[in-house]
Amino acid sequence: xxxxxHLHDAFTKWxxxxxxxxxxxxxxxxxSREGPEVAxxxxxxxxxxxxxxxxxRPDSEPAPTAESATTAxxxxxxxxxxLSIAFQLLNIVEENTTNQMRRRAEGRRHEHEPGLWRHDLDxxxxxxxxxxxxxxxxxxxxxEPVLTAHPTEAKRATVLEHHRALYLLMLEHETRSFxxxxxxxxxxxxxxxxxxxxxxxxxMLERPDVASEIRTVLHYMDTVFPDVVELLDLRxxxxxxxxxxxxxPPLPRLGFATWVGGxxxxxxxxxxxxxxGMLESLRTGALRMLHGRLAGLAARISLAADAxxxxxxxxxxxxxxxxxxxxxxxxxxxxxxxEAWRQMINLMxxxxxxxxxxxxxxxxxxxxxxxxLAVIQAALIEAGAPHVASADVRPLMALVRAFxxxxxxxxxxxxxxxxxxxxADLLTAAGCPRTDYPEWSEAEKLAFLAAELAGPRPFTGRxxxxxxxxxxxxxxxxxxxxxxxxxxPAGLGPLIVSMTRGVADLLGVYLLAREAGLLIxxxxxPACALPVVPLFETxxxxxxxxxxxxxxxxxxxxxxxxxxxRRCDGAAEPECLVMIGYSDSNKDGGILASHWGLHLxxxxxxxxxxxxxxxITFFHGRGGTIGRGxxxxxxxxxxxxxxxxxxxxxxxxxxxxIAQQYANRVTATFHLERLLSGVTxxxxxxxxxxxEPHPLRGLWGDVVTRSFAAYRALVEADGFVDFFRAATPIDxxxxxRIGSRPPRRSGRATLADLRAIPWVFSWSQARFHLPGWxxxxxxxxxxxxxxxxxxxxxxxxxxxxxxxxxxxxNVEASLTMAxxxxxxxxxxxxxxxxxxxxxxxxxxxxxxxxxxxxxxxxPTPIAERRPRFLRTLxxxxxxxxxxxxxxxxxxxAYRASGExxxxxxxxxxxxxxxxxxxxxx
Numbered sequence: 001x002x003x004x005x006h007l008h009d010a011f012t013k014w015x016x017x018x019x020x021x022x023x024x025x026x027x028x029x030x031x032s033r034e035g036p037e038v039a040x041x042x043x044x045x046x047x048x049x050x051x052x053x054x055x056x057r058p059d060s061e062p063a064p065t066a067e068s069a070t071t072a073x074x075x076x077x078x079x080x081x082x083l084s085i086a087f088q089l090l091n092i093v094e095e096n097t098t099n100q101m102r103r104r105a106e107g108r109r110h111e112h113e114p115g116l117w118r119h120d121l122d123x124x125x126x127x128x129x130x131x132x133x134x135x136x137x138x139x140x141x142x143x144e145p146v147l148t149a150h151p152t153e154a155k156r157a158t159v160l161e162h163h164r165a166l167y168l169l170m171l172e173h174e175t176r177s178f179x180x181x182x183x184x185x186x187x188x189x190x191x192x193x194x195x196x197x198x199x200x201x202x203x204m205l206e207r208p209d210v211a212s213e214i215r216t217v218l219h220y221m222d223t224v225f226p227d228v229v230e231l232l233d234l235r236x237x238x239x240x241x242x243x244x245x246x247x248x249p250p251l252p253r254l255g256f257a258t259w260v261g262g263x264x265x266x267x268x269x270x271x272x273x274x275x276x277g278m279l280e281s282l283r284t285g286a287l288r289m290l291h292g293r294l295a296g297l298a299a300r301i302s303l304a305a306d307a308x309x310x311x312x313x314x315x316x317x318x319x320x321x322x323x324x325x326x327x328x329x330x331x332x333x334x335x336x337x338x339e340a341w342r343q344m345i346n347l348m349x350x351x352x353x354x355x356x357x358x359x360x361x362x363x364x365x366x367x368x369x370x371x372x373l374a375v376i377q378a379a380l381i382e383a384g385a386p387h388v389a390s391a392d393v394r395p396l397m398a399l400v401r402a403f404x405x406x407x408x409x410x411x412x413x414x415x416x417x418x419x420x421x422x423x424a425d426l427l428t429a430a431g432c433p434r435t436d437y438p439e440w441s442e443a444e445k446l447a448f449l450a451a452e453l454a455g456p457r458p459f460t461g462r463x464x465x466x467x468x469x470x471x472x473x474x475x476x477x478x479x480x481x482x483x484x485x486x487x488x489p490a491g492l493g494p495l496i497v498s499m500t501r502g503v504a505d506l507l508g509v510y511l512l513a514r515e516a517g518l519l520i521x522x523x524x525x526p527a528c529a530l531p532v533v534p535l536f537e538t539x540x541x542x543x544x545x546x547x548x549x550x551x552x553x554x555x556x557x558x559x560x561x562x563x564x565x566r567r568c569d570g571a572a573e574p575e576c577l578v579m580i581g582y583s584d585s586n587k588d589g590g591i592l593a594s595h596w597g598l599h600l601x602x603x604x605x606x607x608x609x610x611x612x613x614x615x616i617t618f619f620h621g622r623g624g625t626i627g628r629g630x631x632x633x634x635x636x637x638x639x640x641x642x643x644x645x646x647x648x649x650x651x652x653x654x655x656x657x658i659a660q661q662y663a664n665r666v667t668a669t670f671h672l673e674r675l676l677s678g679v680t681x682x683x684x685x686x687x688x689x690x691x692e693p694h695p696l697r698g699l700w701g702d703v704v705t706r707s708f709a710a711y712r713a714l715v716e717a718d719g720f721v722d723f724f725r726a727a728t729p730i731d732x733x734x735x736x737r738i739g740s741r742p743p744r745r746s747g748r749a750t751l752a753d754l755r756a757i758p759w760v761f762s763w764s765q766a767r768f769h770l771p772g773w774x775x776x777x778x779x780x781x782x783x784x785x786x787x788x789x790x791x792x793x794x795x796x797x798x799x800x801x802x803x804x805x806x807x808x809x810n811v812e813a814s815l816t817m818a819x820x821x822x823x824x825x826x827x828x829x830x831x832x833x834x835x836x837x838x839x840x841x842x843x844x845x846x847x848x849x850x851x852x853x854x855x856x857x858x859p860t861p862i863a864e865r866r867p868r869f870l871r872t873l874x875x876x877x878x879x880x881x882x883x884x885x886x887x888x889x890x891x892x893a894y895r896a897s898g899e900x901x902x903x904x905x906x907x908x909x910x911x912x913x914x915x916x917x918x919x920x921x
Contacts, residue, residue: 084912115634115674117239120681141252148259230395257409272475286407298345314379366404406491413496416505425470430459445504477516500534503551527560537581539589542597546604579619582629583756590711590775619650624657627760627771637678639806642691711775728762767822772814777849
């Protein structure tokens with residue numbers, strides 16, 4: 001959205017302040033790395049400190065009226081956009097500051113950043129693990145971030161590009177010495193970048209469609225991640241040499257995955273055609289990227305050698321490839337006579353082109369390309385060019401390992417209830433006497449599935465027309481079967497069943513797979529070509545998850561499927577992926593019940609896996625806020641239950657987190673290094689340290705029970721939903737255009753049907769941040785009053801019980817971000833005075849209890865422990881105060897009028913508050 005013409009006067013009115021903002025930011029780039037002047041600008045210019053045209057400061061700003069609506073709305077848009085930009089610039093400055101602090105820490109010999117390779121490798125040595133133990137763990141470690149399309153990114157793609165340009169200008173200024181003319185040119189480029197941002201609309205006029213979300217993910221996969229992976233490998237090599245003094249082994253296995261184009265849970269626009277197109281785009285992107293990188297390698301490796309000095313292995317591979325390529329090899333050889341390495345790469349480029357075009361010399365799989373690169377690397381080392389091998393060839397090998405010929409694996413996710421309706425449709429199409437499958441009991445479903453899965457007969461023929469959910473599921477499964485037949489399984493992720501409530505929810509997928517031809521014959525009997533994965537999300541489902549998984553793993557078709565996948569992967573043991581959800585469990589039971597339920601579930605699921613001889617790999621469905629599972633990466637890994645991280649890890653990267661963690665390549669490199677290093681370190685510790693239950697876990701379970709009861713008492717209280725809908729901007733968020741997915745799964749206006757993202761987003765906008773702390777105060781106050789010895793024991797255990805520290809530090813962060821004053825402001829939107837006072841009294845009392853309890857638990861005040869966090873909040877407080885006041889005014893006006901212009905101004909405040917807090921949902 002560009003700035004509408006009728007806003008020109010409003011933008012002009014604020015142009016003087018914008019000019020000052022430009023000047024402040026230029027001076028921040030020149031000197032300060034903390035960015036206080038940007039915050040001063042926010043405080044002085046946009047927090048009620050402006051003067052009117054007569055030079056006098058107005059006492060207050062009039063509320064919007066029918067006569068002044070257009071002017072006031074235009075002024076709010078311009079002023080809100082200026083604040084939003086100020087926060088964006090402050091975020092950029094802080095991101096750069098963080099990265100520079102990491103760099104300075106690396107520059108000091110004995111100060112290593114926790115979570116990065118040098119720190120973690122030193123830590124493992126200090127714990128008694130030698131180089132060979134670390135190498136063994138590295139050889140089996142794997143990490144896979146999964147980019148989702150969850151709608152929490154409030155910034156337009158165009159705005160993100162402008163942010164990237166500003167960040168690069170900052171880096172250029174830091175790393176270059178300018179002449180006077182160059183300095184002036186740089187300042188003018190910076191001014192132009194800011195002016196573009198200022199004149200770019202902040203809100204989306206329409207929801208992004210699935211195609212635009214696909215383009216965004218492909219941008220990261222094509223453009224960002226390849227550079228990051230190369231830098232990751234180079235940093236790992238240097239860290240390894242500095243710690244062990246030897247050549248580094250390969251990076252732990254790093255791959256990428258995505259839900260965009262494959263996740264259809266409550267998303268009617270992700271069709272089979274969309275999935276087919278996404279798979280094709282991913283494969284095309286991978287081959288294009290590898291072809292470009294391989295061509296770049298050919299340009300750099302210009303080593304000359306006569307026939308006698310070419311290493312034998314390279315000469316043999318060259319001859320074999322010439323025979324494979326045929327007559328086309330002559331031109332590739334003639335182009336670089338006497339340069340065997342270049343000749344080999346020229347032939348590899350021909351094979352990559354054949355791979356793209358299904359030509360005769362196509363690589364059968366990425367492993368064959370990797371093998372050719374390994375021959376080139378070894379020949380370089382043998383020829384006395386080890387630096388070329390490590391700096392040029394090895395990073396490209398890391399790319400091939402990470403991206404293969406598929407760029408990213410595409411997961412397929414669907415809701416269990418949708419699958420139930422699809423099976424009912426199949427029963428109808430087959431003329432079965434009873435077709436009400438969703439109404440059957442679990443026992444009835446299991447008996448039916450046991451009988452059906454014993455044979456290969458589908459319900460319908462290939463040309464039988466299907467309707468409804470059955471048509472949707474079977475069609476996409478047929479797309480997967482076609483892709484498997486053409487390209488193999490490397491680009492396909494698992495079949496994820498959200499809201500898994502029983503084992504029938506998982507076995508039913510096999511039935512649908514049979515209908516589409518996804519079941520295959522193995523020597524032991526039919527198996528599914530792709531693994532089926534449960535997603536346990538609610539508190540009740542987490543309580544039952546081990547019983548469900550045990551029955552699932554005991555089923556013959558599951559055992560055959562896992563064995564088939566094991567053979568395809570060449571793994572030593574079968575592996576079962578299990579996804580656990582942080583968002584819905586938090587929405588269901590509050591933060592303590594969610595985290596403790598997830599903690600216990602992982603322990604029980606891991607025990608089931610060990611008993612069944614299956615490696616359990618956890619897929620953590622974490623969101624971007626504390627209420628949806630976010631938290632510091634290294635602390636999150638440290639807090640995992642002992643014995644549950646066995647080398648492999650998957651996590652979701654959602655919404656605004658994708659831009660925050662990956663839009664900047666330096667930030668992305670540090671983030672992924674923390675995860676790769678953390679998975680390696682934690683896996684080795686879990687494999688060698690005793691998994692003793694904490695002696696206070698029983699006491700903590702009592703605390704969690706009290707917390708759950710307090711949380712449920714609130715959300716089940718009479719009038720709570722009415723309060724929530726009035727006291728937060730949930731109605732505006734439901735009208736926002738930040739994702740292609742509807743905000744509700746089925747469209748019903750109930751709390752249970754509302755997705756966790758708008759639930760958390762709306763509470764954060766109104767500065768309640770309630771999902772991140774409610775229920776904690778009641779539980780801890782009960783413990784302090786009723787069991788003071790237990791409270792003292794918990795306080796003593798806090799420094800060494802990593803799980804407890806992780807959870808309570810996150811609670812403290814959410815609580816500190818909440819603002820009782822702002823809660824009261826939004827509470828004023830609730831017209832029912834009795835309801836307003838009753839709910840605010842409950843929430844504010846719980847806030848005070850939680851604050852007091854945490855202060856009593858932690859040994860030192862938060863001001864001593866987290867000064868940077870508090871400063872970050874303080875820098876934004878005044879500007880956010882104006883935005884909250886304006887949002888409340890606009891909510892009243894919008895709810896009274898429903899006017900589109902007021903909604904646009906309201907949505908701009910939503911964006912600006914999200915920028916100010918660096919979080920949405």
